[in-house]
Amino acid sequence: MRFLLVEDNQSLASAILDRLRLDGHVVDHAANISLAEEFVITTDYDLILLDIMLPDGDGRSFLKMQRDHRSETPVIVLTARSEVSDRVGVLDLGADDYLTKPFDFSELEARCRAVLRRRGGRSSNQKRIGGLTFDPLSGLLEVCGLEVPLRNKELRLLEIFLAAPDQIFSKARLVDRLFSYDEEVSENAIEVYVGRLRKKIAGSGVEIQTVRGLGYRIRLQ
């Protein structure tokens, strides 16, 4: 997906860019409102991440301008302000959602997904492998043409595997992606989710293979 990040703090911006690119997204970065305006004129974005306090003005004025120009691009506001009234204000101005800094990346992903799904979009980059079709945006999994319902954790696990077929993911890494850091989770918890996912994709010609001592990977049988 293509993101525009509007954020003036250079180190935070590069950390977010780093992370979003790690997940395979294309991200442009604008450090102020005038740059952001240039970006949105030349490029269509799937989603805009917008900071409120910017050197050349208030992010809310950019948001208002976007909505005044009838731009439909979803906007998620990244705010350091904790005042509830501020958050309510950005929603009234047409933001799709907001996150308070510092934010959990899985929450950002979840909110991006929720916003895009609310907009009724189906992503163009559906994953097909074997008899398996997966739309990461709507979370729709089809096995041999039949819809299979997925729970959130199963969906995210499948997404991680499908982003890099044949690549081995260690249990520790999967725990970090699936669980928040404020809970103690044993690595064995992953086995439960892998087990469930295996059942759901059974018969598709695709399998999740256990690589002893290293982790798991998805591959064609």
Next chain:
Amino acid sequence: MSDRLRSSGSIRRRLTIQLVGSAAVLAALLFLIVQTFTRELAEETHDRILLASATSIMDAVSVRAREVSVDLPYAALSMLSNVSDDRVFYRVMLGAETLTGYDDLPVPRPEPRAIGAMFETLVYKGESVRMATTVRWLSRNGVSTPLTISVAQTRTGQTERLADLTRTALLLGAGFFAVAVLLAVWTAQSSIRPLRELAGMVSRRGPTDLRPVTRPVPAEMAPLVRSLNSFIDRLRLSLSRSEDFIAEAAHRVRTPLATVRTQAENTLHRIERPENRNALREMIRAIDESSRAAGQLLDHAMVSFRADSLERTPFDLTDLVAELVNRLRPVADLKDIELFLEISGPHVMSGDPILVQNAVRNLLDNAIKYAPEESRVIVSLAGDATTHVLCIRDAAGGFHEDEIDGLTERFVRGRNAEGTVGSGLGLTIAREVAEAHGGRLDIANTKDGAGACVCLHFPSA
């Protein structure tokens, strides 16, 4: 505030007392002046009549062939009897010889060559009398002999008349005093009226009404009102400054925390050694803890500030809760927690929606944070004509019964919260919001003991 303000007395009372006091002094003075003046006037009149009587006797004295004879004229005494029933005494003396009258009436011995009138008050026959004496010098055998005529009258009638006059003067003084008291009360009342009107106007203002006072006031009160206005100005400035400061402080703290957190997460995805990974996880947990604490401290400051000056507007609790639940769904989804909403119909209440939203969000945050994976959190809103009851039930195992009472204290966390990031302010915030609206926060375990049931009660009106 008013309990702490010591009163230094009432202006109205002081003004009334001063005015009434002055009126009393003036009335007493009036009484004395009237009394003295009338007394003098009465005495002078009496003296004149006595003298006129003596003079008319003198006029009736005839000196014929060295014989001095007195034919007492009727009018001389009748003019006195006109005045009152007092007894009249007289004595006509030639030299030391009494020609007629009461020869024991003590007549003053005239100075040689003295003529004219003498008046004195003396006691005669056991009564106080006023006496007028007139003298004429007759030349007999080459010797000048004084002819002395004294007329005296008792003073009973005079005293009675004076008593009458005193009563009248007293009545006059009292009447003057009564009128002065009425005027004093009215004056005091009307001179503090502008003060009372100003006080009423300022105290009727809403807690957030920080407009200056523009109504015209008397010149004497202008300095007070000017100071009040500049005080209001300073207050408004300082309030907006502290709000800006909180926003700025949050920005300065949270942005670097966000950088560190994101960098740590990114690094975690790249490294493999378990001990490094654990260190990074610890780091992220610490960042989450401090940012959550900072957020809740700011929330708590905001709640205390807004609850102090609660501004009520009617709003629908149903909309507010539904919106919040929808917003938190993505977060709940991360743990595959299902958020159930049990609401029917609108639940209109009067209060500060921002505060209520903050309270409900804190409770929902708690429920999602502590509930196990793939469990349910049930949000229900019910109520009757007087109360709305919003309950949040989770399956997080519930509280220890002996801890429940202390949980809403600041920074107190239940034993079940060990191992989870938190600041211990969420329930405090929820309780303070409920109490500011005249409601309460109830904490209990669900009947089956599987989790907690936290309920916010808000009055409907």
